[in-house]
Amino acid sequence: MKVKLACQVLSHSVAAGMQTYYIEKNVLPAEASTTAAFIQKMDDLFNLLNSSNFENCQAFMGTEKQLQLIEESYNMFESMEVLNHEGKSMRKQLKFISGWKLTLKSLLELWKILKEKNYKYLFTRSLNQDCLENFFGQVRNCSGNAKNPTPIQFCRAFKKLFSLKFFDQVEGANCTDDVNHLLLNINSNTEKYSEILVEQDVSKVNPIRVFTSDYQNLSSPEGNGLVYVTGYLLRKCLIQHTCNICVDFASSSKDLTNEETAFCKLKAYTDTKSFGGLTLPSKHIAEQVINMENIFIEYFNSVAARKGIGNFFKDRYSDINLNHPCKDFPLSYFISLYVRVRIYFTLKSINQDVKNNKFRPLKNLKLQILQNL
Structure with a gap:
């Protein structure tokens, strides 16, 4: 459902x-x-229908x-x-196909109307039904075991939610928080809520991912991924310290082979020759990260x-x-961020x-509800 x-x-x-890999x-x-x-086509389409700003997710402008x-x-x-396992068409039974077609046609028709009213862009994320699902989820929670509330129960739940917590997201919801609670506090000092709408920078929140592979060389697919991560670390270091030496080194340290940078080329969203603005490490730095x-x-x-596990690994990396070439390069920050x-x-x-093993879907939810009536 998520x-x-x-x-x-x-x-x-x-x-x-x-x-x-291929x-x-x-x-x-x-x-x-x-x-x-x-x-890739589905990713591009989802981004088009989920735009919310002009930077990371470009607004729909009818280009x-x-x-x-x-x-x-x-x-x-x-x-x-x-096709099913017998080779028979299942197209009519699968409603998502007609749903996608209806969504795309509707977007084009809506854009025609907006253009007539001189709208320049459309944040397509505002067209999804998450806010409605959040509200209906709260209504169902207010009715206890009645997952299909009667009209009277719905009206009473509506009054309660509207008065108390209409803008709260239901716990365990399968849709994104629509952050409508910001509407309750609109004033001239709304800048303090800006961090709710964007992801926190990984360098500020103690982040990590565990790979169980032992990288033997940079030409392996896993090594390709590690080259990409190393470039990310170097780009963050440029934010901490920027000078002509560091900038020139970051843009000229592409001594890796084409085989070793395949993932970075494919990962880039724009010109693959320049890696779409991605920072590439030198081969020596990539080997040190390995x-x-x-x-x-x-x-x-x-x-x-243990306590202080971060300091333990930083001590182990002291010989890295x-x-x-820059004497002011923030090596300590590079290691700490890694x-x-x-x-x-x-x-x-x-x-x-652990979560997947502990919280399993309830197989007989309706039966359990009836037993508790």
Whole structure:
């Protein structure tokens, strides 16, 4: 039911990863290229229908590129066939196909009306039904075991919610928080709420992800991913300290082979020759990060329960030398950020496994509700 899980699968990163495995390593069959192209198409379409700003998610403005994407996507759903294990078409039973077509046509018709009223752009995220689902979820919670409230129960729940907590998101909802609670506090000092609408910077919140692979060389798909992460760390260091030496080094340190940077090329959203603005490390720096990774894998399980685990790994990395030409390069920050990122994603992965084992879907929810009446 959670949309975010589908977004994580049908994403640009998954498409780039599949292309990396297929193009560079031939691990996946030839059909993987077509699958990756479909995933990329769905990611582009979702971004188009989920725009909320002009930066990370560009607003819908009816540009030629956006209209072409809608036309191509509509034709894709128009010709899409879904077959069961017997080879019979399941198209009529699957309502999402007609739903996508209706959504795309509706967006075009709505845009025609908005253009007549001189609107310049449209934040398409405002068209989703998350706010409505949040409200109905609160109504159902107010009715106790009555998952299908009567009209009287609905009216009473509506009055209660409107008076007390209409803008609260229901716990365990499968849709995004619509942050409508901001409407209750609109004034001239709304800047203090800006952090609610954007993701926090990873360098400020003690972040991490655990990989169980032992990277033997940079040409492996896992090594490709590590090159990408190393470039991210260097880009964050440029925010801490910027000088001509650091900028020139970051833009000229592409001594990695094409095979080693395949994922970065595919991950870039714009010109792949310049890696879409991505920062690439030198081969030496990437190799040093691999050494840090191997140390983390070796010691993490034995020291995970200790206090000061971050300082433990920073001490282990004290001999790391990146051979950076700038004497003011923030090496300590580079190591600290790597440790935080690594631990964060490690714990996130472990916590997710624990959560999946502890909270399983209730198989007989309706039966349990009847037993409690």
